[in-house]
Amino acid sequence: MSAFKTWNCFCLSNNKTHTMSSGKINVSVENIFPLIKKFLYSDHEIFLRELISNATDATLKLKHLSSLGEAKGDIGSPMIEIKVDAKKKTLHIIDQGIGMTSDEVEKYINQVAFSGAEEFLEQYKDSAADSGIIGHFGLGFYSAFMVAEKVEIITKSFKDEAAVRWACDGSPEYTLEADDKKERGTEIILHIDKDSKEFLEENRIKELLNKYNKFMPVPIKFGTKEETLPLAEDAAEDAKAETITVDNIINNPSPAWTKQPTELEEKDYNGFYRELYPMQFEEPLFNIHLNVDYPFNLTGILYFPKLNNDLNLQKDKIQLYQNQVFVTDNVEGIVPEFLTLLRGVIDSPDIPLNVSRSYLQADGAVKKISNYITRKVGDKLNSLFKKDRAAFEEKWNDIKVVIEYGMLSEDKFYEKAEKFALYPTVNGDFFTIEELKEATKDLQTDKDDKLVILYASNVDEQHAYIEAAKEKGYQVILLDSPIVSHLIQKLEASNENVSFARVDGDAIENLIKKDEATVSKLSDEEKEKLQPIIEAVVPKEKYTVQLEALSSTQFPFVLTQPEFMRRMKEMQQAGGNGMFGNFPEMYTLVVNTNHPLIEQILTTKTEKKRERLIQQTLDLARLSQNLLKGEELTKFIQRSVELIK
DSSP: OOOOOOEEEEOOOOOOSSOOOOOEEEEOGGGHHHHIIIIIOSOTTHHHHHHHHHHHHHHHHHHHHHHHTOSOSOOOOOOEEEEEETTTTEEEEEEOSOOOOHHHHHHHTSSTTOOHHHHHHHHTTTTSTTSOOOOOOTTGGGGGGGTEEEEEEEEEOSSSOOEEEEEEOSSSOEEEEEEOOOSSEEEEEEEEOGGGGGGGOHHHHHHHHHHHSTTOSSOEEEEEEEEEOOOOTTOOTTOOOOEEEEEEEOOOSSOGGGSOGGGOOHHHHHHHHHHHOTTOOSOOSEEEEEEEOSSSOEEEEEEEOOOOSOOSOOSSOEEEEETTEEEESOOBTTBOGGGGGSEEEEEOTTSOBOTTSOSBOOOHHHHHHHHHHHHHHHHHHHHHHHHOHHHHHHHHHHHHHHHHHHHHHOHHHHHHHTTTOOEEBTTSOEEOHHHHHHHHTTTSBOTTSOEEEEEESOTTTTHHHHHHHHHTTOOEEEOOSTTHHHHHHHHHHHSTTEEEEETTSSOHHHHSOOSSOOOOSSOHHHHHHHHHHHHTTSOTTTEEEEEEOOOTTSOSEEEEOOHHHHHHHHHHHTTSOOTTTTOOOOEEEEEETTSHHHHHHHHOOOHHHHHHHHHHHHHHHHHHTTOOOHHHHHHHHHHHHHHHO
């Protein structure tokens, strides 16, 4: 037998100004195997996926030809079988599919990179469009040589022709001879090399089958298992149930995403979620069924899991399939970034991958797919909101991170989310942005005709400030996700004459300034006297002292930080703009000149007592902002004990 046929490749014309020339470059096949082994496939374990995909192709082709009447007789219920023979150091992939004739082996195996699936699709392009045939890469079979020192193919075509045996040891030489195989189909035998003996372990093969082939469209047998038969209704109490040995089918050939939504109930969706993620013990909040056939083909089911405020990606991710063949759980580029927090399955034959199906290739279809998924998720959320707002509000805390992240990262999603994104108040009421503006405009519009929306990030830590706002009849919303500063920037840019202010960012009178001014109890002369007294005790490197006439019910000292500065620092902490990350902590110390304690500080004759009053009041202000820690907190407690003796 001759060696592998020479692989020809046309070179592009030399684009120089002088005489144009063209020709052929002959590439020797000796160079192909090293390339396959070293560069073509990034991960050796995918050889099993490729070989089972080929076996699946062969089975689906047979079923298709049978439906057309071209495969005669009853084809039965073909399956794929995987066997490990540790003693002989062989791994067997056996199918009952279309098989190959001697000529077809020559054509599809010996001519590297000539895909039988491609030719089949061309021949039956009108009828095979929906047949589910996987094959795209003619080199898939050769991934076997990454783990095998020798590969054999024993095959018999569904046509009435003799079986043949092909064998190759990874060199350019092969043998092709007659075989006595009687059954239709193909058996591939891998003689596993010494560097790949892990693939002779049943547990390792089971792991790979579970990873790549869990939802292949043809039943896959891997050994047998014992099943217990149910007892008869009239069986005696001490009767023992019989057991039988059955094929161990490791896959589900008809997973939920291959069915129509009308065929499925909520329990089916939840059951499939368990199938995908057996270690997840919580039910998903809801699901989104994807199903589109134009301008691209895509099916799948996405689940909203319960999420906390941790933006680290979960261990259980969205899985990408091509015609039920697992490809990857890295769906970056296919799924918008904010939706990578979801779980589920996407299956599309139109997603362009490299030959090893390991990496996404740039393509216009990918952007269309990503846009479709974004739109579908947005529409589903809006539908849930309209259908049962109370249930949507109940789930809000679990889904808000995804929605807020999407609003920040995808403008088209933001446009949809404006209708259903919720802003809960500290009292437990929920508003959309338009409802919030309507509810607050009368009381929270300042003297410059700007609507100020007050928010808290921690109800417990900011309790006193929240209560001060409530006393004035103001609404305070709760924004506590890690990306809140980024979100506020977006909301302010999208809503004219609306600003957000954290409720502890300043005295309430300063957060929403009105025309009416509060009169100070202290004269200008007394203020001039008070300022240096306080500045003498308060550290200048951390605090700027500012005297203001506030309500007498307000605190004597109020620590504030400019909204802009605090927001920038929060963005930096959340992984955003880092330009303020190294700035020192600077606060304004607002001294309420209308509080009785301030008058007491001013009139106290003893300098030591006055300093102690100022320090104690400053520490109380710091304590309200969770800034008093360590040694300073200990000193404050000791000083407080002395004061109450």
